[in-house]
Amino acid sequence: MIYSFDRGDPNQEKLLALLQRAGLDYEIIEKDGVVVHVLGAIASDLQAQLQSNFHGRKAVPSPCYAEIIERKEPIVIAGPCAVESEEQLAQTTAFLAELGIKYLRGGAFKPRTSPMSFQGLGKTGLRLLAKYTQRYGLKIVTEVMDRSHLDLVREYADIIQVGMRNMFNYSLLVALGAVDKPILLKRSMSATIKEWMAAAEYISRGGNRALILCERGIRTFEPLTRNTLDIAAVPLAKKLTGYPVIADPSHAAGRADLVPALALAALAAGADGVMIEIHPQPQQALSDEKQALTFAQFKDLLQKIRQLNSLHMNLNSHSNWEIQ
Numbered sequence: 001m002i003y004s005f006d007r008g009d010p011n012q013e014k015l016l017a018l019l020q021r022a023g024l025d026y027e028i029i030e031k032d033g034v035v036v037h038v039l040g041a042i043a044s045d046l047q048a049q050l051q052s053n054f055h056g057r058k059a060v061p062s063p064c065y066a067e068i069i070e071r072k073e074p075i076v077i078a079g080p081c082a083v084e085s086e087e088q089l090a091q092t093t094a095f096l097a098e099l100g101i102k103y104l105r106g107g108a109f110k111p112r113t114s115p116m117s118f119q120g121l122g123k124t125g126l127r128l129l130a131k132y133t134q135r136y137g138l139k140i141v142t143e144v145m146d147r148s149h150l151d152l153v154r155e156y157a158d159i160i161q162v163g164m165r166n167m168f169n170y171s172l173l174v175a176l177g178a179v180d181k182p183i184l185l186k187r188s189m190s191a192t193i194k195e196w197m198a199a200a201e202y203i204s205r206g207g208n209r210a211l212i213l214c215e216r217g218i219r220t221f222e223p224l225t226r227n228t229l230d231i232a233a234v235p236l237a238k239k240l241t242g243y244p245v246i247a248d249p250s251h252a253a254g255r256a257d258l259v260p261a262l263a264l265a266a267l268a269a270g271a272d273g274v275m276i277e278i279h280p281q282p283q284q285a286l287s288d289e290k291q292a293l294t295f296a297q298f299k300d301l302l303q304k305i306r307q308l309n310s311l312h313m314n315l316n317s318h319s320n321w322e323i324q
């Protein structure tokens with residue numbers, strides 16, 4: 001619940017005293033007035049007390065997140081690793097729209113292991129994303145790399161991505177808790193599932209529960225793939241949090257030939273969707289060129305994803321077994 005007060009309103013102190021007595025956690029956001037977000041479930045007797053003394057409202061769920069929750073098909077997010085040019089986005093968005101894909105990915109701010117690598121087009125990249133997604137009514141999934149860019153990225157993104165390198169960036173996560181857009185939280189390549197869940201909680205405790213978790217592979221001893229897709233993490237994270245969980249087989253595999261198999265495996269394991277890197281000419285991509293699918297390869301994979309979905313099999317009927 002959210003309670004808004006004018007500055008200096010004595011009712012605010014009364015509310016806080018009540019919450020403290022009940023042992024409930026809350027967060028205060030001060031902007032034009034004072035907003036108190038009550039975190040966690042409110043017991044029914046306290047609820048009655050709050051209702052008779054204060055005017056609260058429920059947090060408004062983002063329409064984009066509602067669409068994700070109510071979807072009939074797996075969530076498919078596709079696009080280039082990085083926004084590179086008008087031509088690249090023009091071709092990619094036209095192609096995705098024709099296939100009925102709703103979510104375009106593309107990094108404008110790119111976290112790169114080497115400082116010598118292409119770092120992204122920044123604001124120009126965000127503007128290009130806006131221009132071409134508007135043309136086809138697509139939604140933008142793009143990464144925020146730094147708290148200082150958050151206002152800018154939030155202006156353009158429909159879903160804000162937290163990359164694996166930032167999963168442990170707690171000040172960024174706290175800031176995202178007060179944002180009114182869904183957050184796609186990638187698992188760090190070195191995070192345990194519990195650490196990943198804790199990162200999600202940093203965001204949700206700020207009041208933003210529109211979370212999508214993304215398993216993108218963890219670092220293991222295997223050098224033939226870029227990372228190892230942790231399939232078990234998909235049903236486990238779903239079970240532990242109830243949030244939608246998607247998989248990113250592109251960053252997990254690091255090579256295009258394995259992407260379809262990993263995408264289908266993740267969906268069979270109960271993933272709510274997949275995020276796939278594609279490029280009009282993968283060999284020319286300025287980043288992650290080895291893992292990008294061509295348009296033809298992606299089209300073929302999408303057909304398989306849709307076939308798998310149409311089986312309507314309850315592949316996850318064991319999901320109410322207890323976790324040890």
Ligand code: PEP
Pocket residue numbers: 081107111143162163164165186216248251
């Ligand atoms: C990305 O999806 O653009 C990306 C950089 O992935 P990750 O953070 O998983 O490495």
Ligand code: MN
Pocket residue numbers: 081082251277287288
């Ligand atoms: Mn990439």
